[in-house]
Structures are given as structure tokens and as C-alpha cells.
Amino acid sequence: xxxxxxxxxxxxxxxxxxxxxxxxxxxxxxxxxxxxxxxxxxxxxxxxxxxxxxxxxxxxxxxxxxxxxxxxxxxxxxxxxxxxxxxxxxxxxxxxxxxxxxxxxxxxxxxxxxxxxxxxxxxxxxxxxxxxxxxxxxxxxxxxxxxxxxxxxxxxxxxxxxxxxxxxxxxxxxxxxxxxxxxxxxxxxxxxxxxxxxxxxxxxxxxxxxxxxxxxxxxxxxxxxxxxxxxxxxxxxxxxxxxxxxxxxxxxxxxxxxxxxxxxxxxxxxxxxxxxxxxxxxxxxxxxxxxxxxxxxxxxxxxxxxxxxxxxxxxxxxxxxxxxxxxxxxxxxxxxxxxxxxxxxxxxxxxxxxxxxxxxxxxxxxxxxxxxxxxxxxxxxx
Ligand code: GTR
Numbered sequence: 001x002x003x004x005x006x007x008x009x010x011x012x013x014x015x016x017x018x019x020x021x022x023x024x025x026x027x028x029x030x031x032x033x034x035x036x037x038x039x040x041x042x043x044x045x046x047x048x049x050x051x052x053x054x055x056x057x058x059x060x061x062x063x064x065x066x067x068x069x070x071x072x073x074x075x076x077x078x079x080x081x082x083x084x085x086x087x088x089x090x091x092x093x094x095x096x097x098x099x100x101x102x103x104x105x106x107x108x109x110x111x112x113x114x115x116x117x118x119x120x121x122x123x124x125x126x127x128x129x130x131x132x133x134x135x136x137x138x139x140x141x142x143x144x145x146x147x148x149x150x151x152x153x154x155x156x157x158x159x160x161x162x163x164x165x166x167x168x169x170x171x172x173x174x175x176x177x178x179x180x181x182x183x184x185x186x187x188x189x190x191x192x193x194x195x196x197x198x199x200x201x202x203x204x205x206x207x208x209x210x211x212x213x214x215x216x217x218x219x220x221x222x223x224x225x226x227x228x229x230x231x232x233x234x235x236x237x238x239x240x241x242x243x244x245x246x247x248x249x250x251x252x253x254x255x256x257x258x259x260x261x262x263x264x265x266x267x268x269x270x271x272x273x274x275x276x277x278x279x280x281x282x283x284x285x286x287x288x289x290x291x292x293x294x295x296x297x298x299x300x301x302x303x304x305x306x307x308x309x310x311x312x313x314x315x316x317x318x319x320x321x322x323x324x325x326x327x328x329x330x331x332x333x334x335x336x337x338x339x340x341x342x343x344x345x346x347x348x349x350x351x352x353x354x355x356x357x358x359x360x361x362x363x364x365x366x367x368x369x370x371x372x373x374x375x376x377x378x379x380x381x382x
């Protein structure tokens with residue numbers, strides 16, 4: 001594969017024509033939260049669906065589930081660990097995901113939960129202390145819900161055939177995916193929403209306090225899931241980069257050309273065309289982040305993860321904060337410069353850039369726990 005040239009020189013960066021957050025495509029001025037919600041939100045969602053992530057089918061099935069196992073003495077009796085199989089299209093269909101759920105036992109009140117897909121499979125979560133510091137999270141009073149992202153669709157260009165996208169295509173009788181049909185990121189986001197359907201049915205969970213979290217490609221999926229599905233009460237984007245928090249118009253790090261060549265299955269086919277014509281794209285990542293408003297949003301970068309463009313992630317979070325202001329909340333002050341490393345800034349929109357490489361670490365988790373605790377308020381079941 002021919003490598004696409006990538007810019008890492010700040011002096012060569014030009015950000016032109018960032019799409020407006022406060023004007024609709026028909027020219028209507030948005031100056032209230034009511035107008036944002038009635039006129040701008042859906043317009044942005046439609047553009048993201050048709051131009052970037054692809055349109056997912058409307059979910060109208062009855063979810064079924066069954067318990068696989070339960071250990072009520074996990075973590076020396078401090079937590080309940082359970083695993084269950086979710087069949088979003090009913091048991092008669094192939095589609096299924098296995099949800100791994102940890103709930104602290106400190107109290108009987110419904111728990112706040114972090115929900116995020118995992119990269120390696122449920123059996124590897126407990127030994128992955130860096131990416132899943134379960135003890136830290138559970139001792140802070142939160143539950144954890146996760147499933148293997150490959151349950152929804154394997155992460156390769158033909159993975160969709162045996163995944164949920166293939167299943168829906170067969171059910172619809174269509175032969176092939178259209179240029180604006182969903183890509184893998186939208187499929188993983190769909191899986192997050194189905195896991196949420198289940199969490200809403202579990203009386204041990206406070207469905208109003210589910211924080212979505214995702215790292216890297218799964219950070220892109222978490223942002224898109226939270227944008228489209230307002231049941232998620234907060235979202236955390238960890239090093240999500242291009243197609244996630246990073247401003248696409250900042251020519252620094254991974255570009256649209258590079259990502260759509262290397263991972264053509266992640267997006268709607270339509271996205272590729274914008275590599276050569278970014279000006280015609282009606283959105284950028286600040287619009288994706290603004291779709292989370294007024295819910296708490298945390299964006300985090302890592303200093304050596306230039307591929308994901310930390311500065312582009314920060315700027316998008318800062319720009320999206322203007323929409324939070326419409327709701328009367330403070331995000332990241334527009335006068336602030338890129339913050340020193342390992343320093344948390346912002347209010348309802350939070351940001352930090354950790355020193356180090358691409359990854360999610362206990363340092364990051366510590367900041368997310370503090371952030372979510374602050375915004376969810378009250379008890380987390382502890
Ligand atoms: C990279 C990809 C990024 C990022 C990352 C990951 O190779 O170019 O957009 O998502 O993978 O998911 O780890």
C-alpha cells in the first residue's frame with residue numbers, strides 16, 4: 001500500500017473554513033438551546049451519518065438475553081461478576097454479544113457504570129490492568145460493563161459479512177452496502193446502544209448514570225454512539241484521533257486519505273471523497289463533540305500520540321464548549337491555550353494530555369473517575 005504523506009510540522013498547519021455551529025445549512029441563526037435541539041442537532045446527525053459513519057438501520061427488535069455465569073464473591077467478596085449473552089435480534093438470529101459486568105457490592109442502590117467495548121475479548125479484561133484497572137474503578141463505587149468489539153463485527157475489510165451489518169443486509173434482502181450505509185465504527189456504536197438497552201433493563205444499574213468510554217478506534221465509536229443515543233449520560237474519548245475528537249481540517253497527523261485507505265471498512269464509503277475536498281464536508285469533529293452537549297464530555301490525548309493530533313483534539317473540545325454555554329454550562333474556556341501535560345482543565349467538558357504514548361492507563365482512568373463522580377453527583381452505589 002502506498003503511504004500517504006503525513007504532516008507533523010505545526011508551521012505547515014492551516015485550518016480553513018471550519019463549519020459553523022450556530023447557523024443551520026439553510027442559514028438559520030442558532031442562539032438558544034431550544035433552537036439547537038430542534039434545528040441543529042438533527043441536521044448534524046444526518047450529515048455525520050451520510051458523510052462519515054454511515055446510516056445504521058433503525059433498531060426495532062426485541063432484545064433477548066440469558067445469563068452465562070455469575071460469581072458473587074469476586075474481588076474478595078467486594079463485587080459481583082457476571083456474564084450474559086445478549087441477542088439484539090432475538091435468539092433465532094446469529095447476532096449476539098457477550099456482556100461482562102462487574103458491580104460493587106457496597107450497597108443495594110442502583111449503580112453508576114462505565115460501559116466500553118474491549119479489544120481483546122472478555123477473558124483478557126481482568127489481566128489487562130493498564131486498560132481495565134477494575135479494582136480502582138470498583139473501589140470508587142462504579143460498575144463496569146464491557147464486551148468484545150469483534151462480537152459485533154471483526155475488525156477487517158470483510159468482517160462485516162459475518163457481523164451485524166451482514167446480518168441486517170441479509171434480513172433486508174439487499175445485495176450490497178450502499179455508499180452511505182454504516183461502517184464498522186457505526187456497527188460498534190450500535191453494539192454499545194444494545195448493551196445500553198440491557199443495562200436499562202437491569203434494576204441493579206442506574207440507567208441515568210451510564211458513562212460511555214472508548215479508546216482509539218473504540219473512542220470514535222463511543223463518541224458516535226453518544227452523539228446518536230442520548231441515553232448515555234456522559235462520554236469519554238481516550239486518544240480517539242481522526243474520525244473521533246481530532247479536527248479533520250487540521251492537517252496534522254492521520255489524515256482522511258490515510259485512514260480511509262488503511263481502514264476502509266470503518267466508515268461509510270462516502271467519507272473517502274472528502275480526502276480531496278475537505279471544504280465540502282459540512283461538519284468537523286467539534287460538531288461531533290457538540291452533539292454530546294449538554295452531557296458531560298471528557299476528551300484526552302497523549303503527548304507522544306501525534307498520529308491522533310492532541311492539539312486538534314483539544315481545539316475541537318474547546319470549540320464544542322461554546323454549545324455547552326448555550327445550555328448554561330462551562331466547558332473549556334475559549335481563552336485557554338493547550339494545557340501543560342498531565343493537567344486537567346475544563347468543567348462539563350474536560351480535557352487532559354497525559355505524557356506518554358497512545359494508550360489508556362490508570363492515570364487516565366483516575367481522571368475519568370473523578371470527572372464522572374463530580375458530574376453524576378451523590379452516591380455511586382458506594
Ligand atoms: C490506528 C489508527 C487510528 C487509531 C488506532 C487504534 O492505527 O490509524 O485512527 O484508531 O489505530 O484504534 O488503535
